[in-house]
Amino acid sequence: MEHVVIIGNGIAGVTAARHIRKKSDKRITIISSESKYFFSRTALMYVYMGHMRFEDIQPYENHFWKKNRIDLIEDYVDEVDFQSKTLKLLQTPPIHYDQLILATGSKPNKFGWKGQDFHGVQGLYSKKDLDLMEQNTRGISEAVLVGGGLIGVEMAEMLLSRNINVTFLIREKTFWGNALPESDSNFVTQHLNRHHGLTLLFEEELDEIIPDNSKRVKEIKTKSGKIIPCQFVGLAAGVSPNIDFLKKSELETDKGILVNPDLSTNQKDVYAIGDCAQFRTPINDRGPVEQVWYTGRMMGETVAQTIVGNKLNYQPSHWFNSAKFFDLEYQTYGRVWAKPKDNETSFIWKNDKEEVLLHFVFDKDSKEFKGINTFGLRLRHELFEKWLNEKATIQHVLKYLKTANFEPEFFKHFEKEIVESFNQEFDEKVELAPKKWWGKLMKDKV
Amino acid sequence: MGTTINYSIAGDKTQNLNLMQKLGLTLGAISLFILLLTWLTGLTLTPNWLYLFILLFGFSAGPVLYAIGTYKGLPAGIKNNGVYFNSLTNRGALGWIGAIILTLFYVCLYWYGDWFGDGTGAKGANEGTVALFDPLSQFMRGAPADKWFLYGTFYTVAIVFLGVKFMYKYRKNRYHFIRTVVVMFSQLVLAYILPYVLEGLNATAGGYYSLNPVNAWPLNSDFLTGYRIDARIAPENQPLGVAYMVWGIILFLIVTPFVTYLVGKRWYCSWFCGCGGLAETAGDNFRHLSDKSIKAWKIERWLVHSIMVFVMLMTVAVMYSYFSKSEFKLMMYFPAWVGYSLLFGLLGLAVLLFLFLYFKGKGKSRNFMLVGAVIGMVMIISMLFSYLGNSSQAFGINSNTIKKGYGFFVGAIFSGIVGVGFYPLLGNRVWCRFGCPMAGYMGIIQRFKSRFRITTNGGQCISCGNCSTYCEQGIDVRAYAQKGQNIVRAACVGCGVCTSVCPRGVLKLENGPEEGRVNDNPIIIGHEGHPTLRR
Incomplete structure (x- = not known):
């Protein structure tokens, strides 16, 4: 029986394992040094905040793995011998593989800041980071976060939930400015400012972390010379592929493990998926490294097909993503670039009191709908996927906006105001269609 | 590797209570003190109206003020910080103390009413706790209070004022707002004021029957018991009695299946039902304690459907005894064969329905249907035998014995002690999930013939687990959502909290065409050209 070994039990590796099991009887082993059972990385924050226990963020009950004949090894892979197809582990005897899937994820970026290794300074990516953060933040009252992105805002919410005041150093002029x-x-900034105990400092960078006598952070100095006292520094300036243990091997790497469209590497029977993979040729308008839950899952699904004999290339469909900034929900479908592309124009509607903002992007001439950012209002993925596939116009999207609404029943509706505002701004005559059952709309051609 | 940190001892920085919280706690403590004092010592406090006011004021305003103190100044949103660090909500000492007090309360209520001073004084006057409720009871129904009036009042106050707390906690969420207003109205007006006022107007002079118009059979397992039917057709109770009889039949025969078909069982379980109302309001802080394991789901299916079948069987048995010659007061209006044909006809219909569901259904759960059909047939045969043998005992057991057994084990122990007393230990919907025959009945409709479902929003799920954790019915919502499947489950009471706590806007309760409602082979979108994911 062929032995498929997967290094890493995050969403990418586990999805691959599940889909291989669905289609084959191969022996499957997942090796992880992080935790025995798969958990949702994006949910770590909720454990710290007391919304859930650690076992609650494990999507499968512990008996799942045995039932599905997926062996779990809790150990660290020290070295991969691609010639003999053998893995050397720290505690367990070497393991032979027939096919190897590398799904090793990321690690927090450390940009060589002065003092970055003192006690109380850390990133947040793994379960170990969470445990460390638990210890590092006990009984403290002030924290500094570096880097204005998604992990930073998560850490801010976590710390505030424990009544720890947070100063957020953001290099750009605006929050998450490279994506929004x-x-x-x-x-988003406006929403963040509604939370007490959070101070946002824009265009401010970390210069130095200053420790006390016990090598624990006492304060930091910013590039503009500001001194901020704190007992914790959260490094949230992005993540990079976690591939240090492979750097010296014959495996071809750059920032991540270099992969072909079918996720294979330069080594025979070795694949890389999820955060740690870097595409030799980026797909469409996507970056070479994708570090998102959904892309990890899709790569897992894809590589599983190849492993069971249906060779498949990774062909992600339209971009989508979501996040939550404290209480403000965010979803995106299609592409809304931070800097609009040529020939793209925007229609932005917002209601500050209800905290809703919709940002539509479409082509100036053809009026083709390109993407949407939505804050404080949930929208239906299927319909936007369909509209993007069929190159619907902005008018069409707006016309059926009521049907695309995914808010709970009885929630306030804004579609009328949105369409009116669009008609006024662009001198259009879009008529809002009454709400239909969305399944019916799925069957209509645009 | 694999070290586990105890997160529950974290956050050790003392969080000082603010003034509002202190005030709320003080009021609540005074209220609790009066309750315990009168309950444990039997002391009769005078003037009773003043102490009743203090008791109910503390019991109602206390939690509301505490909640305002806790949530004020915070933007609207999910307020689950520290749920698993709090002794009350994490099965800590406070949770256990709460459970013990509640359980003792129920034990006294059911079996030791004397402890509350229910009619223990001279000439049956009330003493102790019940005596405090005399003025209110006199005002509402022109009679002294009893332990059930005390219970009903506490129950109603809990739903109304903890309902206010719930609405404040989920403010800006209009689904929860409207739902909670209805739950509060249903309890306060339909289940509390209306029945007691009607009672005061002598609506039950000819015998007692439930005057709560939303107390539907089979949750109201007494509905078709002989003496309840007699009470409804008693000349003194007209025309209200017959109206309640007719409404009750329409409620379980037409309204329940039809509305459940349209919107799911939530219309009852989290909008109108008193048990559900208490769970949603007073029980809200304990919703995460429900067991999400597959094992618990298995126990749930067997237990809730067994109890449902048992209640149906019991109803038939008591109806049979009733129709047997000696007790059949309806004979005044109808000949006996009408009663018999009704009984056998309904039973036959039920058997056919079970058989239909068995042959149409999928999966293991359809075996319940077969069990139901077999039980129905056994009942028909055994009753035919006893009819021919001219005996009034269905299946050779006195139907009263069955009813008493049910009242003790299911009515008191299950729905009262385990159902509410154990809120802080097992979660707030134990009764609704494992025991309620009405929930079982509507669950079957919801699972097999309904427009209701929870839709999963494409591929946006991140498997975080908030939905499953905060599902009071112990449904592993995430297991469906992460596969892009809709959630169609018999147990779902449609409280809508999964959609609220979802950080990515993935879940939506909706009613729509049955086509595509159960999507067994969902397409997780976002991936072009995947053979199994994309057609």
């Missing part, structure tokens, strides 16, 4: 257009970014 300024209007959206300002809108």
